[in-house]
Amino acid sequence: MKYMSLKYSIPKTKNELVLRKSLFKKLDEAVIAKLTTVVAPAGYGKTSLISSWANLNTKDNLCFKWISLDESDNEIHNFWNTFLNCLITEDKCSKAYKLSDNEQNLNFHYFITVASDYLAKSSDMRLVFILDDFHNITDSKIHKEFNTLIKYLPEKLHLIMISRERLPVSLSKYLINNEVLELDTEDLRFSVEETTSLFRRKSAINISDEDIKILRDNFDGWAAGMQIFILSNKDTNINSDSIREFTGQQRYIFNFFTEEVFEHLDEEIKSFLVKTSCLDVLNASLCDKAIGTNSSYKILEYLEQRNLFLFPLDDKNQWYKYHCLFKDFLNRQLNKHSEQCIKEIYYHAAIWYEESSYYTEAVSYYSKAEKYKEIVAILDNEGLNMLKRGNTSVLRRCLRSIPENISRENASVCIYYAWLSLLNSELNQVNRYLDYGKASLSRSNNDNYEGIEAQISTITIITDYLKGNINKNMEELKSSMELLQEFPQMYCIVALNLGGSYMAKGDINSGEYWFYETLNASKEIDSFYTAIIALRSMSTCKFLKGEIKELEELYTDCLKYCKTAKVEYSPIIGLLYVGIADINFRKNNLESCENYLETALELGEAANINEILYDGYLLMSKLLVCKKDYKKAIKMINKAKYISKKDKLFIRVIEPVETWEINLLLNVNDLSSVDQWERDNSVVLENDINMLNLAIYRTLSNIYIKKGLSIKSINTLSKIVSYSENNSLEGVAFEAYVKRALEYYKIEKLSEAFSDMESVAALLLKSENFRVVFEHDKELLDLLNMMKISTDNFPLDFLVNRLKIRTLKSSEELLSERETEVLNLVKLGYTNTEIGERLFISTGTVKRHIINIYSKLDVHTRTQAVLKASELNIL
Structure with missing residues (x-):
């Protein structure tokens, strides 16, 4: 078994274990809730309870995942990395590491994503995620994100948290809703019956029921204490007096380890136990290296056979750990050794981990040994690879293990800090570490001088660029892209x-x-x-x-x-759905647009992703305008404006929310607000048109069209056409041609109108990409009919079809196929719920279809909709 997989292995269940059936039943019932917490001091059987329940559970629909948390997980990126690597199944392990190594993905959103995908593979499967030793997690950032994770936990995922200390989780809301099972010291105390079972399984000594009750009361049901009592008396006669004399206080437990265990071992075994007690986990090769012996395999085998508080961590009995109480006892003995002796053990353990390519663990032990040059050497050899792979959480832990005064003296360490600061957009920190790196480089003879210089130059260019010095640094930035490919x-x-x-x-x-x-x-x-x-x-x-x-x-x-x-x-997939919705909107597939858009906004709002919300709210406002629901459209605009003020993106410069707001106000005839905007922005017309003011030009042309100022609108549209043609913006040119043709038609300049429509036809024949929807169907159809009369072989039907001109307002094409299905069921008297069941759609989707029907038929009730549709021969 690989070392890292030990974290994810459910501890083995021993044959003599006491089965705690009443607690098993509670755990079985709790899996449909969000959370189970198991909190009690050491030795109360927390891990044994949950691992035995998981190992012995026979329910096919439960999938168990286990993490043994340790100090290395007490860093937010590594914490979620551990979660993700545990969740992914073996056949996808390499993919999991590639995904999780990308630090920007490491958060509770992404864990929910992967968990949801995992659960989606089986409709009836429930995932039970067990976190042992959660008391090792003290980072407040992790606590905050973990609370949010619990809030948004997938329905079929159950968390079990095991800890010696009170958990940093707010449980009151979940307790009220019966969404959490709490097991504490009181629950974990052995009952008299369980104590009796313990004695029967662990000892052949006969003991009366009364004495068992006394023993249970003396130890207050503390499992570890009672087991140690049994071990300490396995070769003696137990009577009521000895039971009363042996209390459950931990100081007696340590006395027991000394008098009944440790003193009876030979010196080689004692030395092995004490020296290896500073290791988190044990295997023969690691122990040989750490304490300088070649007998570790034989000693570990002996300890396991004698049941001396050593537990196997894998099926092959290659990895072990000490019982927590025994380890504490051994650590006390270790502290009697010199500090230098202990550091030597750490140092040699670190060498073993480094030689085995477990760099995180190697760095941890080098740090304990205060061997910082060795950590720097690991970074020199592996730091760039960590950065290239995006495995920044490991790199960060390595860097943090080095004292700051030593870090400042090493140029490569400073550069790694600068890269990490750059990735986290901490630009002021970037400059600080670059200054340290430059100073260190000038004082030392670094073998990689040119490589570090190149990195410093690249980081400096990128930092200046991100600070807004765009024009100055764009060419320099382009030249550095070759280095950045590394x-x-x-x-x-x-x-x-x-x-x-x-x-x-x-x-x-x-x-x-x-x-x-x-x-x-x-x-x-x-x-x-x-x-x-x-x-x-x-x-x-x-x-x-x-x-x-x-x-x-x-x-x-x-x-x-x-x-x-x-x-x-x-959640970020919501941005894809916004894009697909936008495409459908431009193709006039409004129903598909709305479906994709609703999904996108659900994801964006759940994860608070501004990119999704801005684009989604803006597109939703356009969709609502098509439905003539201007009040809601304005609400969507205001939401988009709020986000725009908080978080500026280049798209918002090119398609600013303010210009769409003005177009919306034109629809509701709020000309006072429009007039003010026109006065503030008409000065733009004095400047050459460019990408930054294109949206303003297009909006001004719409204002002039709305106000009937045909000459002004034609002049503005002409500038748009010219700019678009020169810059291959055929989508913009296409729309401008149609609008200018209609304006020419209004002032009876038919040759110019016909010429523009011929340009439109040429673009449509050239490509199928143009799917613009126009509001003035009647005027456009009149213009096309006049062109047909005046022009031989004019492709009227082709243009009507490609321009999506609605010529049959009272036909069955008025409603979509799905809307017609819904309306037929409404006519038959079905409720929204019943319609949803028959059509296999949600009740919310049914309601949305009915609202669309009301809007299209200009009615307000079901009865009116049925009557109007019947009149139009839709039903």
């Missing part, structure tokens, strides 16, 4: 920001190039977060260029990638 995680982040910067400058093609780079590089390292952000950013380029079909294919591929990577339930 650091895939950082390469993705920088490439994504480069794309955004080019977009902000109006260079849409360069922006799109770097988004592609980010997308592909992110997939290579399974950084699905940056992959999705890159794709959503690329959407802006594609929409502006009118390349909707190609964009749709990219989203489909990315969704497949996320499913392959087993992350399709992650």
Whole structure:
């Protein structure tokens, strides 16, 4: 068994174990709740209870996962890394490490995602996640996230927390709702019956029921104390007097270890026990190295055969640990040795771990031995690999084990700190560590001088860039990308920001190039977060260029990638759903748009992901405008504005929420607010059009159209057409051509109107990407009919179809197929719940369909809807 898998192994159940059936029953009943807590001092059988229950459980629908938490898990990234690696099954172990090594994924959201995927494989399976020794976790950040995890725990996942100390979990709400089982010292105390069973299994000595009751009362049901009493009297006659003299106080337990166990061992065994007591786990090879012997295998075998408080951790009996009370006793003996002697044991244990490539454990023991040069040597050999793999939690623990005064004197250590600070956007810290690194480099002869210099230069450029010095550093940043390819995680982040910067400058093609780079590089390292952000950013380029079909294919591929990577339930997937909803909106598939959008917003709101919420609220407002629900649309706009003020993204510069708000106000004829915005922004028309003011130009053209200012609107639209054609923004040009054609038609400039519509037709024949929906169907149809009369072989039907012009308002096409199905069931008198059951959809979806029906038919009740639909021959 590999060393790391010991953390995830359920301890073996011994044959002589007392089966605690009443507690087993409570545990069986609790698995449908959120949480079980088992809190009691050492020796009360917490781990034995839960491990035996898990090992002996015969229910096929329960899947048990076990973590033995230790001090190395008391760091937030490593904590969630441990969780994820435990959860993933063996056949996906390598994929799990690749995913979990990416530090930005390490949080409770991602754990919920992976757990949900795990549970989705079986409809009736329940996952029982057991956390032993939770008292080792003292980090307040972990406590905070863990409380949130419990709040959003998947329905079929049950947590069991085992601890010697009070848990940092707020339980009152869950207790009220019967969502938690609490087991404490009182529950874990052995009853008289269990004490009797213990004696019968552990000892052949006859003892009266009365004496058993006295013994149980003296020890207050403390299992460890009673077992030690049995061991201490296995060769003597037990009577009532000896029972009364032996109390349950722990000082007597230590006396027992001294007098009844330790003093009867030979010196070699004593020395072995004491010296190896400072090791967390034991195996023969490790012990040989740590204490300088070659007899560890023989001694471990002897200790196990004699049942001397040594427990196997695996089926092959290669790894062991001491009973916690015995280990405490041995540690007291170890403290009698010199500090230097103890450090030597730590040092040689560290060497064994390093030679076995367990770098985290090696660093831990080197730190205890105060051998900091050896830690630096590990970093020199492995630090870059940790950084390249994105395994930053391990790198951080290595760095933190080195005292600050030593860290400052080592250039490579300072550079690693700078990289980590950069990844966490702690830009002030970056400069501090760079200064330390430069100073150290100038004072020492470092074999990797040029490599460190190159890293310092790259980090400096990136930091300046992220601080806003875009124009100054973009070319320098591009030149450093070759070096950054050695650091895939950082390469993705920088490439994504480069794309955004080019977009902000109006260079849409360069922006799109770097988004592609980010997308592909992110997939290579399974950084699905940056992959999705890159794709959503690329959407802006594609929409502006009118390349909707190609964009749709990219989203489909990315969704497949996320499913392959087993992350399709992650909250950030909501950003993919926003993109797919946006595509459906532009294709006038409003029902599909709404379905995807609702899913996206649920994910975004649950995880509080601003990227999802901003885009989702903005798109929802547009959808509500199509339904003429302007009041709700304005609410969505306000939500998007709030997020925009908190968190600025380049997309919001190119498609700012304020311009869409003005377009919304035009729909509700709130011209006073529109007039003020027009006065504030019309000065833009004096400047050349560019990517940053394109949204303002487009909004001003809409204002002029609404106000009937055809000449002004035509002039503005002409600038938009010219800019779009020069920059290959065919999506923008397509929309501007249609609007300008309608404006020409209004002022009876038919040749110009016809010319614009011919440009529209050419674009439609060139590509299937253009799916723009226009409000003025009647005017557009009139214009096309006039063109047909005036033009030979004019493709009227083609344009009507491709422009999605609604010519049959009273036909069955008014309602979607699903809405017609719902309305037919309404006519038959079915309730919303019954309709949902018949159509296999949720009641909420039924309600949404009915609201859509009311909006499309302009009615307010079920009866009115049925009558109106009958009149229109829909039913």
